[in-house]
Amino acid sequence: MTKASWLDARQERAWRALQFMQMRLTAHLARDLAAESGLAYQDYVVLVALTDEPEGRLRLFELAEKIGWERSRLSHHVSRMADRGLVTKEKCTSDGRGSFVAVTPLGKKEIEAAAPGHAESVRRLFIDSLTPEQLDAMGDAAQIVLERLSQFDPLPPEQRDDKGSAN
Amino acid sequence: MTKASWLDARQERAWRALQFMQMRLTAHLARDLAAESGLAYQDYVVLVALTDEPEGRLRLFELAEKIGWERSRLSHHVSRMADRGLVTKEKCTSDGRGSFVAVTPLGKKEIEAAAPGHAESVRRLFIDSLTPEQLDAMGDAAQIVLERLSQFDPLPPEQRDDKGSAN
């Protein structure tokens, strides 16, 4: 350890454990998902977000917001998914600039086939390791961090005055 | 929600919050780091792992293990870092196949310049949002998940018989 930062041992432990957990967990989940379906984890995220909508479709920017991706990443990825027939792009009539992404029947089929297995993986690899209390504690903590984070986030990357007074 | 999986609402909430936290947090940290130093987050990880060692160097496979990366990813990335003069590769005398990666003075300088700012970001964006108890709880939980995970992990991706009896 020695350096690594100016976090104390405890903080450091927690921080590293979290990072490692995230890394390992997503690698594992992605592997399982790929093995049991033709979907990459990213495809899964997109498809869930879409099928989750009553219309089965969203404007690109809304979808990006919903899943927390950058616009351009989503644009690229949706194109690739469209090539594979998992989604389609539809022009938006009310706003000439925009488009919708919509799940196709194929996409729906794939996601429905993949979801139970994925959920099982999540349970097996993550949820089942923890008590409900621990899980809640993690969820609550994550929520809190997210809320704080959003106070910083919207700012254009410039005006951070660190030691400042606000918040 | 409706579909999304076979997790109950609580589990789902926690799981999603964690994922989002991770995503936002690392994006933010990477942005801060890049703004304040010439380092990408990945560079930081590698350099910390190396400077953390008494010798300032590690075999590639050890480094990969330590930071949880795939070999090939590390190999590529170390090459790029070597091109930038942050690390060097040294032949291993005791094992003709292997090499060491070692921090260079430049790498050391950069990491030392970057570390305090990064630590500050971690504190500001993550640690300070939580009580010490919450932080510990997260760390402990992550540790537990990691340990369970390692029971699955070493298996070659094939022999998973899901509904099986083991564990």
Add this chain to the structure above:
DNA sequence: CTGGAATAGATGACATGTCATCCATGTTTG
């Protein structure tokens, strides 16, 4: 010691993500 397996690492082809930029449309304001 020798032939086969395992290991360390490099490499190239390809998939994915990021960044800057561009275009078209929409929105605002004088």
Add this chain to the structure above:
DNA sequence: CAAACATGGATGACATGTCATCTATTCCAG
């Protein structure tokens, strides 16, 4: 209404990650 500006999205160049494969070495069984 027109000129400036903002927004949604696409795009191409480039950075990064993954996968399969290759080479060189080491290890191990006979």
